[in-house]
Every structure is written in C-alpha cells, then in structure tokens.
Amino acid sequence: MATIAIHGLCKSYGKTEVLRDIDLTFEEGRIYGLLGRNGVGKSTLLNLITRRIFPDRGEIAVDGVPVGGPGDPLRKIYCMSEAALYPENMRVAELYRWTADFYPHFDRARADRLTAAFGLDPKKRIKSLSTGYASIVKLIVTLSSGAEVLIFDEPVLGLDAGHRSLFYKEVLSLYGEKGCTVVLSTHIIEEISDLLESVIILEDCRVLASESVDGLLERYHCVSGAEGEVMGYLSGREVVHTERMGPYLSATVAGPADREQADRLNLTLMRPKLQDLFIHLTQGKGGTL
Amino acid sequence: MATIAIHGLCKSYGKTEVLRDIDLTFEEGRIYGLLGRNGVGKSTLLNLITRRIFPDRGEIAVDGVPVGGPGDPLRKIYCMSEAALYPENMRVAELYRWTADFYPHFDRARADRLTAAFGLDPKKRIKSLSTGYASIVKLIVTLSSGAEVLIFDEPVLGLDAGHRSLFYKEVLSLYGEKGCTVVLSTHIIEEISDLLESVIILEDCRVLASESVDGLLERYHCVSGAEGEVMGYLSGREVVHTERMGPYLSATVAGPADREQADRLNLTLMRPKLQDLFIHLTQGKGGTL
Missing domain, CATH: 3.30.70 (Alpha-Beta Plaits)
Structure with a gap:
C-alpha cells in the first residue's frame, strides 16, 4: 500500500492563484474525503498528484519516491477524473481490455460483475452513455484497476440513489478486502460521512482542515x-x-x-x-x- | 396558480415502452418530488408535459385546458431541462434578456440578485461554464421566469453543497411569496425530503406511488x-x-x-x-x- 506526501505545492493559472503552499499527507490504508466549494482547486490538486498538469513549485512523493522522476511511482495510483481520457468512440468492453494493457493488476472479473450489477451494457459506445452511466464506467474501471491508491473525482455525478448506494458498498468491500488508500472528492457529502475516516477541506487556495472526521466534528x-x-x-x-x-x-x-x-x-x-x-x-x- | 392533470398517457421509443397509461395530478400550490431510477422516464414525462415531445396516447391539461390545442396553457409552465434549449454561444446576461422576451413576467431583478448570490459571472458565455454553473444558470432562469408552475429537471447536477442549500432556500422563499406549483426531479433525495409535500415515484413504466411524503413514510x-x-x-x-x-x-x-x-x-x-x-x-x- 502507498502513502502520498505533498510539500509546498503551488499552482496558478495565469494570474489566478489556485493552490498556495499546500502540505498534505494521504496515509496508506485510509479513506479520505476531499471537500471544497466548486472551483476551489480539488481537481487541480488531483491532476497535479497524477502529473496530468505540472506544479509551479513543490514536491509530490509516493512512498518517498518523487512523481515524475526515475522509478516513477504513478503506476501505484489510479485516478478517475471528471474528464474522460480515453477515445470516446470505444465500446465499454474495449475500454476494459485497453485499461488491462496499461494496468497489469486490472481485475476483469470484478469489472464484469460490476457492469452487470450497475445494469450497464458493455456493448455500448462510451460517447452514447448518459451522464450517470458515463460516471459508472469510470468508477468501474477505477474500482477494478488493481492500483494501491484509488482516487475518485466526482464519482456520483448523475448517479441515482440506488447506484450511489451500490458504489459506496463496493468501495467499502474493496477497502475491506485490499486495504487500499481511497480518496473521494465529491459534493454529495452527508451520505459518505460514515464512509470517511479523514477529511481534507480546501478553501481559498489553502488547506482549511486535514484531520479525522471525528476530530473535526468534535x-x-x-x-x-x-x-x-x-x-x-x-x-x-x-x-x-x-x-x-x-x-x-x-x-x-x-x-x-x-x-x-x-x-x-x-x-x-x-x-x-x-x-x-x-x-x-x-x-x-x-x-x- | 395552475393544476396539471394527466390521463392515460403512453409513450414508447421504438419498441421500448417508457410510460404506460399514466394518470397523475399536480395540484396547484404544492411542492412535488418526481423520483425514479436513472432511465425510468422522468425526463420523458416532463418533456411530454411541456410538449417538447408528443405522446402516443393520452391527454395533458392545465387548469382544464388541453396543452397543444387552442388557448394553449403552456405559457403558465416553465421547465428547466437537462438539455440546454438556447444558443450556447450566448452570454448569461443575454440569455436573461432573451427569456424576458418570451416570458413577460420574467423577474430580472430576481435573476440579477441570484446571479450575485451564486457567484456567477453574467458576462460568461454559457458554453464556457462548468457543469455546476451550467445548472445554476438554468435554475436562475426558472426561478425568475414568473411562471405559475416551475419544473426543475436535475437542478443540482454538479452543484456544491453550499449552492444546493442556497437553491433549496430560494425555492422555499419563492414558494412562500407566490404559492407557485413546484416539481423537483432529482436523484439527491434525502436533502430535499423536508422541502417536499408530495412525492411521485415512477418505476417500470408506471406510477409506483403518488401521495404526500408523510403518507408514504407512514x-x-x-x-x-x-x-x-x-x-x-x-x-x-x-x-x-x-x-x-x-x-x-x-x-x-x-x-x-x-x-x-x-x-x-x-x-x-x-x-x-x-x-x-x-x-x-x-x-x-x-x-x-
């Protein structure tokens, strides 16, 4: 399992500062809620961690090894992002084969079981899916990736209450089985509050809180x-x-x-x-x- | 204020039946939750009511006057839909002017106050907005439309918790002020449960429940x-x-x-x-x- 350590991270877009001197640790084997208002920089932080964008300053290391350097530890992390990063013309089942090529621990049996459980048609093209099912494909791939750190960015966008409940149960069951580190970035906070061990709140370019849920509420x-x-x-x-x-x-x-x-x-x-x-x-x- | 009465409504897409012989009444001056799993036909029902699509069979009347006939009563209804029905290249403030041309009771002062309250930039083009702000523009136009029946289809998609809370407060305050009929179709059910007087649940092409929230829970x-x-x-x-x-x-x-x-x-x-x-x-x- 893997720990992510972030030190002195800064990021601006043009003149707009998004993250200022962020220090954060995601400890291995915990479930984190990453919370913040719309536009506060949650996705920016996740994209920096997974090196989809680059910081202005600061370091990110996984188990002590900096990302982006030799022996890049990024393969330990799978990040479901809001933006789709694969060819939208692909069919769902093709996406599973394609992901398995990049992620050797991809669990195809789990992906197939979840596909049935969510009522998703594996023959559908990704671009033809509704908002809810587009989210479902991405969360199935993330849950099945076999990575040590699973990051979910807006996993329940467009999901109905039954599908959300199923997703939360699957996160808990995978967590109980593998003890992976889980980061959930979502606006639907109350219904995941029992799932979370720790909470990180971003506000005004900085970390407003980073502690256990119980610690914060007390x-x-x-x-x-x-x-x-x-x-x-x-x-x-x-x-x-x-x-x-x-x-x-x-x-x-x-x-x-x-x-x-x-x-x-x-x-x-x-x-x-x-x-x-x-x-x-x-x-x-x-x-x- | 207006009552919507639906009798014997049927709709299929090709061989796929979506709504079967639906009888429903939305009484004036009540707040309804329209609930159902993804793909169950909630948006189809709303699009039939507002005549964006046409039924295979059945009638819809507003205050006893059939929609689509002479003296069409559709101007009494404003429906915020998931799909944007206006030119996406428009700026937010242009959309307000454009809507005021079609809806003579459009309340521009309310729209401007809500624009500030939600932190929305009125100079932005609609196509450049995030998922959350695209929803916010549509719900501001609906809240300001001056219509007697306000229908919200997935109003909080992508909204953060603070913006959702503000939206619920604005619905209640408008309702207290004007006594309009409100229909909320949403997957985020628990946090609107105190807002609703009645609930309609669609399941398997038919109405599973149509009653007061208290009646259902009892x-x-x-x-x-x-x-x-x-x-x-x-x-x-x-x-x-x-x-x-x-x-x-x-x-x-x-x-x-x-x-x-x-x-x-x-x-x-x-x-x-x-x-x-x-x-x-x-x-x-x-x-x-």
Missing part, C-alpha cells in the same frame, strides 16, 4: 432552543452559523459544549452533520445571500 | 435489534429490506408498527428516511448485486 457543537436562552449561551463563544425558526434559534459553535449551562437553559445539544458544518465553514466564498 | 417502518428478535418480529410481515451489521439486523417493513411487540422484543422502531425507502422500493430494477 471541535464544534450545535445548540438549539428558545431564542433568548440560545443567545445567552452564545455570548462570548465563537459562533459559526445561526438559523432562526419562528421563536427558536439553532446555532453551530466552535469549541467544546458546556452541557451544564445548556441543561440549565433548557437547550438541546447535538453533534453537527459533516455536510452542514462544511457549508458553514466555507460559506464566506459564494453561496450566501 | 405506510412503512424500520425496526432494528438483535437478529433473532428482529426475525421474530418480521415473521408474517411484508419485509421490504434487511441489512445485517454484526449480530444486529435492521429491517424496513410495510404496514403499521406494533409498538407493544417491539418493546417486548427490545427492538428500536424508527420512521424510514425517504431516500432509503426509495432505494428499497425500486431496487428490483438495477442497483443490486
């Missing part, structure tokens, strides 16, 4: 109740978000909860949901009125 | 606990889905819960989640191993 708490009592509780605390519902107020607060004070004020304490917390932490950039 | 219940006890509870009941987690079993069951029996067996009863129930009810068609 640094915040939600409190709700009658408005006046909630306002009393919030006094002197770092408030991330508030929402009014009639005479009630609910708030997301940084730091540990004070259960005694909450009980005294007749307030309800809750653990935040990952997707809600993500929205509140990143809403400075777009998405607010 | 016809099922979830039960979990030690495997043996749960199996005892399930005996003689219609079981929709079971899931094993170590020594525990959780099940989704049709019909009312027996609280007394559940207490006696030390089982936990829960209301199902809409997205999970949808997956279980429709998983015969694809999506299972």
